[in-house]
Amino acid sequence: MDRVSLDQIDQRIFAELTKNARISHAELATKVLLSRNAVRQRIDRMERQGYIQGYTVVSGPPGQSPVSAFLMVYRKDRVRGSDVITVLRTIPEVVLCDVVSGDFDLLVRIEARSLERIQEIWEQIAALPGVTDTVTAMTLSSVIRRGTGGVGNAE
Known part of the structure; x- marks a missing residue:
């Protein structure tokens, strides 16, 4: 799929995810003034286009740095x-x-x-x-x- 440039709302979503990748779609929707479903669709599109390429889980005891x-x-x-x-x-x-x-x-x-x-x-x-x-x-x-x-x- 072709990579389409991010509009201002996509950039705001991306910035919020960069700060906190675990933010809920509902909370993110409130921050960017969209519906939860619209936020989910934009995130799905950014994943398909390669702007978001993964989420990381670091295993080990809580509080212990990897x-x-x-x-x-x-x-x-x-x-x-x-x-x-x-x-x-x-x-x-x-x-x-x-x-x-x-x-x-x-x-x-x-x-x-x-x-x-x-x-x-x-x-x-x-x-x-x-x-x-x-x-x-x-x-x-x-x-x-x-x-x-x-x-x-x-x-």
């Missing part, structure tokens, strides 16, 4: 190495995967419930046939965390 790491992945074939990306799409803890320029090919952010789960995911990725090497950087603390503001996911 463990996160960046994994720099080197692939055997930069141009035809889509098999690695296909597998990464199936791992729910992979919250970001960018193809980047420079020495390594993929920058992958993993958010998991434990360090052990990060290690399991790293082992899975490192064992993929298209991967030649990886470098891992554990996140020590997050000092800035913003919503994606129109790029894709609502947080």
Whole structure:
């Protein structure tokens, strides 16, 4: 489906979802002066068009921050190495995967419930046939965390 630009109401809905992705359709409707059904239809359309690409659930004990790491992945074939990306799409803890320029090919952010789960995911990725090497950087603390503001996911 073609991606149609967002009108002012869509932009207001998107901004509210970026602030609070769990807001009810009824509360959102009140904020943007539409019916609940109209809000639901607009959200459904933005999902179909790719403006909203997912909702994230972070598992683990309430109040405990997830463990996160960046994994720099080197692939055997930069141009035809889509098999690695296909597998990464199936791992729910992979919250970001960018193809980047420079020495390594993929920058992958993993958010998991434990360090052990990060290690399991790293082992899975490192064992993929298209991967030649990886470098891992554990996140020590997050000092800035913003919503994606129109790029894709609502947080």
